[in-house]
Each structure stands twice: as structure tokens, then as C-alpha cells.
Amino acid sequence: MNLFYTATDHFVLSPAIQLAFWGCAILLLDTWLIPDPRKRRWLVPIFVLPAIVLTAIALGKQHAYLVSEGAREISAFNGALTVDGFALFFNWVFLISTLIVSIVSYRYLEIEGEHHGEYYGLILLANCGMFFLATGTDLVTLFVGLELMALCFYVMVGFLRGERRSNEAALKYLILGAFSSALLVYGFSLFYGMAGATKLSVIVKAMQGRDPWDPVLFLAMATTSVGLLFKISAAPFHMWAPDAYEGAPTTTTAYLSVASKAASIAFLLRIFLGPLDVARPAWEPLLAGVAILTMTVGNFAAITQTNVKRLLAYSSISHAGYMLLGLIAGNDTGLKGIAVYVLVYTFMNLGAFLVVIALRRQNIIGEDVADLAGLAKRHPGYALLMLVFLLSLAGIPPTAGFLGKYYIFLSLVETGHYVLAVIGTLYVAVAIYYYFRIVRSMYLDEAAADTAPLASTVGLRFAVGVSGLLTLCIGIYPEPFLRLAHTSLLK
């Protein structure tokens, strides 16, 4: 037992320190250090840049250390934090999302008339919470990370103070989120009761040899699952997602749908492959049911949506179902598949939301499927990229999304879950229908009278372009990305 703050501790914690420091610094700058509101406007967002660069350097050092030493993991704080391939992989994903979302937020919030520096502070602090979700190996650390992330999101979802949709979304998200957190923490308390410790490694040892159908374990599993499934918006705990996605500022929606989901998936994997691994016979059928239900709800509800943000919300629900399938398969392919899926999902989903952001202009909301009509004529570049994102979301080769789905299906077939594989593939056909409603609107429908130029900034163009390029690249030449995903395997 080490009671002091060691160099290793600092090394492992350094990305979080950077994120927290700059996050707090931005809050201070915004409220106190820069008194002139006009200067504040453009000065505050600039500070996101050093935050991201320094965090990336810290992560890069950890990455380099793992590679050069050939070590599997670096453990710190007596096992409360563990940096391994898994943690690094997810942390990179979070950081990329943070970068892209920060780049595009400035103009968007200006248009919404709610440009405040604290938004950037919240983004960085949320990312800090995610860091603990991916790196934490202690129930308390994980829970604190989860709450840090969630609290930031509650504020960000309700950021459009003047808009009722946004307020309503935030309140719904907050109440349901608090409820699910309570259930989660109740489950954690049961683990503590069974193992007498909060460290995952100790709990795993204590659980060994326990009957999978042990009632206490089952109760712990059930309550923890509810909390986790809520966070990844799996049915039947998905109710908050469409409202929160639609009401939130679109930049927040993009961040919520990508980074928050990735963090929650990382958290879910840590728990299900750690303390709950012994209970696999109990949770496997349960999760299979949840996955099928999630895909069903997500895909069928998306068909009738007319609001693009809501449609993408339901589609993101169905994607959560696919990711769960990888966990159900549970072999290396499946877990690698989840990593690949998270990676490609980040780019394609962010990309799709970025196009929606570009459509939001002064006095034009631009969230309806009909608002995209004729986009191919007016802005062929954006339309083409949106097409790539939608094809990828639908899982059509040669885009990245196909590869993610392919991995999941392969793992299901390898482990003999044929029925799930068939259901999963059949839902691809359903998904194509609603994604192509957007394509149809962009390419086939006559242009709407909307002639206002898009709210396209250099940053936005750059972000969309990079997302589109990566979505295609991962699909056409995925080898380096697959290797990266391989390092994220959690044994």
C-alpha cells in the first residue's frame, strides 16, 4: 500500500490533470480574468487548443511508454487507475471528439445567441470524466468519473437557456440520469458487500467460483446493468435519448452521441468483463434480449422521424444494440469489433451531426429532413460527405461502418450466435430505408426555396472533411486502424 503521490501516479494522471486544469482555467478566464466581454468572446475558446495539445502529449507519452517497455499496463494509485491499451484507445477517441466538437462550437453557439466561454470548460471537464471512465479500475473512481461527465452534460444539454426544448431535454436527462446513477451505485454497494473492496481486481478475485445465478450477484448485475444500459441508451432505457438529442444544442448532441456513448461503452466493458464475468450465463441471454430490443426500437422508430437530429438519435440507439452484440459474442473478435465500431462510429456520427450544424443558420433551424432537400445542388461537397456518412451509418461497403458491422457479425458467427447474426444483418436493410430518406431528400427532391449560404466556417469544413476522409479511409484501407483496435483488447 503506497500512501504517497508517486511519479507513476503523476504519469498516469497527467492527461486528466491537463484537462481539469484547463477546464477550470477557462471557467476562471471567462468569469473573472478577462473582464471585457468582447475580448472574452474570441479569446476564451482559444485556450481549448493548449488543453488538447498538452493532453495529447501526455497520452502520447503513455502510449510511447507502453510500446517501448512492452508493458501491458501501468497501474497507479494502488490500482485505482490503470493505463492499458484499452484505456489509451478510448482516451484517444474522446480527445478527437473533443477537438472536433470544440472547433465547430464557436460559430454554432454564436448563431444560437448563447456563446459563453464556460461551454468549452464544460467540454474539457466532461472529457476529464471520460478519462476516468476509461482508465478507472476502482468502483469509486469510475462512479466519480461518470458523475463528472454526466453533470457536465446535464448543463450542456440545457445550454440554450431561452429555448424550451433545450430546458425540457436537460430536465428529462437529469432526472432519469440521476435515477439510473442511483441504481448503479446500489449495484456497486452490493459488490462492495460481497468483496469487501472497491478495486476491480480484488472484486474479480472474490467473485471467482461464485455461482452465476447467486441471488446477490444477480441483483448486483441487474442494478448495475440498468445504470450502464441507460448511459449507452439501450432499450428499454433509451427514452431520454431522442428528447435530449433533439433539444440539446447540436454540438452537444454530437458530443453526447459519440464521446459519452464511447465512454459508457468503455465503462460497461470494464464491469461486464471484470466483476460480472462470472455471471456471464446469467447476463448473456438478458443482454441478447436487450440488444434485439434496442435494434428493433432504434430502427423502427427512426423510420417515421422527420427531424434529422431525432432520426440520428434513434439510429444511435440501434448502434448501441450492435455494440452490445459484440459483448455478447465476447471473444477477441467481438471485443475488437466493439473497439472498431466505436472508432468508426465516432467519425461517421460526428460527421453527420456536423452537416446538421452547418445547416443551422440565423433564423433557419435546418433540422428537418425536408430542409436538406436539394442540398446536392446547392452544396455538392457537403451533400457528398453526408452521403458517405449515411452510407457508413447504414453499413454499406466500402465505408468504415461496414467494417464495424462486419466485425460484429463475424464474432457472432464465430461464437455460434447465428440467430443474432441474422437479426443483425436483417436490420441493416431496415436502417438503409431511413438513412436513404435523407439521401433522397438531398439528391432526389427538388431544392427548397432556401438559398441562404451554409454556416460553414474553415473549422467546420476542416472537421467535416477529416471525418469524411477517415470514414472512407477506414473502409478502404483499414489495416492500421485494425491494429490500433487490436491493442485495445481487454484480457
Next chain:
Amino acid sequence: MSFLGWFLLTPLAAFLLLLLLPREQEKTIRVAALALSLAIFGLSLGLLAGEPRETDLAWIPELNIRYHVAVDGLSIWLILLTTLLTPISILISWKYIDRRVKEFHAFLLLLEFGVLGVFAAMDLFLFYVYWEVGLVPMYFLIGIWGHDRRIYAAVKFFLYTMAASVLMLASIIYVYQRAGTFDYPAILAMLASGKLTFTSLEQTLLFLAFFVAFAVKVPLFPLHTWLPDAHVEAPTAGSVMLASVLLKLGTYGILRFCLPMFPTAARENAGWIAVLAIVGIVYGALVAMVQPNVKKLVAYSSVSHLGFVILGIFSFNQQGFDGAVYQMLNHGVSTGALFMLVGYLYERRHSLEIQDYGGVSTPAPWLSTVFLITTLASIGLPTLNNFVGEFLVLQGAAQADFRWAVFAATGVILSACYMLWMYQRTFYGETPEKVTHQMTDLNGREWAAILPLLALMVWMGTAAETFLPRISAANRLILQQTTVNVPFNVQTPAPRPDVAAKEIADAR
């Protein structure tokens, strides 16, 4: 990477090149697209002579996926047909497509890229990727440049083919799981050596998953309902590519993948499939007869003609296979030509209803002559191409089950009825004033587009020897593969050894 490997990427390069051109310069785009597609056609002729015709490279080693492409007697002619019809499609769209010109030509080249890949892919994963790549451009070709109900038709086309092919993906993954490789020749070798065997249930399910994906594309009765909509609504070039090339993807897939991989299931199911094919032949012909819309008539005739191809394949003998493949090419040439000519009519009269025509032969004698030759080719007049294919198919069917041949032969008679009746109502009789005004004869561009196809009709009808040896050699191999693991032996007339050796040498 050998010649073939590079060649298959040329349409993609052309597609990207076209994207770089400014969209206002429509003339430049048309000329560039035509020149590029002609160059691709020229290169494809090199496949007839070029050696070696195989490329096998690692693509995604992590997943064991290879860029393995090869060309044999089965695919070579289909590839040439595709590369020939792409420049022709551009030519016939010169005036017809007057908006979003850049996108149109880009999509056409992307379609060519996907289709060529399907015909050459020897890796199941690669095959699936190409298969899907071809779908998206066709959706746009119908949906953007089509007629009034284009969006409905495009969505229907897309959903039908997509829904059918997702189960094929699941089956491909299953085959990979069992075989440990996506490499098609390797899988066949494992099947032949008995290293890989499928139980009867596995075979049936996998066969059905593959078969349904292909049958929708063919389309086999009763999965054909998307076809008339898609054809009628598509622009002329879209109809031509759809009929001539895209439908062949289905029949090619059945012959290339379904039969050799799952021979037992294929033979067990041959009975009802052949019956469906015959129903399709007769049904397609009968429905075609009552169509008031000339494009729809040709579309239903496609259902009928493709029935012959399926029937030939499921006869499981050399003549049937040869006839089926030959009929694929014939249909590509003659139905493609028919759609072009219907497009010519439409560009002049702006109507597809037969009743709006009549006496066209007076103001446009050359158009009528060319149309008549194509019509006769389509109904299988000896010395023109379809006769050879239909004859071989019927011969093959008769060997398998004489009743099949009897019923299928009625399709030949019916095709003469509906085609000639349509011709008579359109081109003979009194000439309404409007027709006289609007019907001008073929111009130079139109001649240039149709002449290669007319030449092919005669060539394929009189000198089948140019094409058949390579086809037979490939089919002989497939027939052999479908005979392995089959409990009963099929009677095939033994090929004369000297001829066979020469054919195989030719094919190489």
C-alpha cells in the same frame, strides 16, 4: 499487380478524374467521360490476349481479406459487354441528360467500376464489397434522371436488392468461419478435396441465402416486381445498363458461386427453380403482350428472357450452361439495343405509349429498319444472336426434363407475338400528323451508338465460334465442380478430347 488488377481500378480513376472537372463545362465532361470509357474499353480488349489474368494481393491482412481478381471464360465476355456499353450509354445520353451532367457521368463510371469488380472478384469479401458498390450509383441514376415516379422506383430497386443481399453477407461470413478463408478458389479446392464439407441443412440454408440475393437481381419470378418500375422510370442509359449489365450480376453469381459451392442443394432445388423460371418465361411474355407502354413491354420481355438463363443453369448440363451464358450476352446486346431505340423514340415523341405512335416507318425509315433487326434478334430469328442461346438452353432443358423444354418453348412463340405486334402498331399503319413532325431519322451520334450492337447481333448469331469455346471451357469446369460430392452422376455428352484440349488452350 498484374494488368487485370490495374485495369479494374481504371473506372474508379476515371470517376475521380471526372469529379475534378468544373461542373459548368458540360461539353468537356461529356467528351472526357466518353474518351475515358472508350479507353477503358480499349484496355479491356487487352484482357483477351493479356497474360496473366489474375491478381492476388493482400488487402486487409488482419482480416485475411485479399484483392484477388481473375478473369476466365465466364467473366471475360461479360466484362467486355460492360466496357462496351458504358461508352454507348454516354453517347445516347448526349442530348437526353441535360441537367447535373457531371454527376450523371460520374455515377455511370462508378457503376462500371462496381460491376467490373463483381465479374472479376475471386474473394468472397471483395465480391460483396463490389456488389454493394454498384447499387448506390444505380439508385441515383434512376432517382435523379428518371421519369415521374422515379423516386418510388429508385427506392424500390434499392430496398429489394439490398434486403436480399444482407443475408448473403451473413452466409459469406459463415462460409469464412467454416473455411477459414475468403479466397474462392481455395474454398473450392477444399470442397473438392473433402477438407470442407457442409451438412445438408447448412448447404440448403446457405444456398438459399445466396440464391435469393441473386434471384432478386435476375429477377426470377415472383421477385421481379421492382424491375418494370425501375426500367420504366430510369433514363435510357439507366435502363440500358440495368438490363444489359446489372441483371447479369444475378445470373453470373448463381453460376459462379451458388452452384460450385453448394452443388447438392442446388441440384435438390433445381426442380422448383426451373418451374419458377418457366413461369417467369411465360408470365413475362403474357404480361408484355398487354402492355400499352413500350418500355414496360421491353422490361417484361426481360423477365421472360432471363427465365431462359435460369432454366439453362438449372438444367445442369453443358448445353444448358453454355446456352445460359450465351443468352446473358445476347440479352445484354439485344435488350440493351431495344432500350436504346425506345429511348430514341422517346426523345423525339416524348411518349412511351404505343398508341401515340404509328406509321413511324414513313418519316424515319432507318430507325424502323434498325428497330426491326433488333426486334427480330430479340425474338430469336436464326442467324441473329438470341437464336443460338435459346436453342442451346432448350436443348439443355430437354436433356434434363423434356417437359421443361416444351413449356419454355412457348415463350419463344409468345415473344414473336408481343414483339411483332408492338412493332406493327408502332411503325406501320397510318401516320398521325404529330409523328410525321417529330420523327426524324437517326443522326450520326445515334448511328454510332447502335451500330456496334447491330454488328454484334449478327456476329453472335452467325459466328458463335468466336465466343463459345471460352464459355464452354469455363462451364465445363463449373459442371465438374457441381458433380463433385453429388451422389448421382449426371449424363453429359463427353466432349471430343481434341476439341476440348484446343478449347482449353484457347481459353488460357
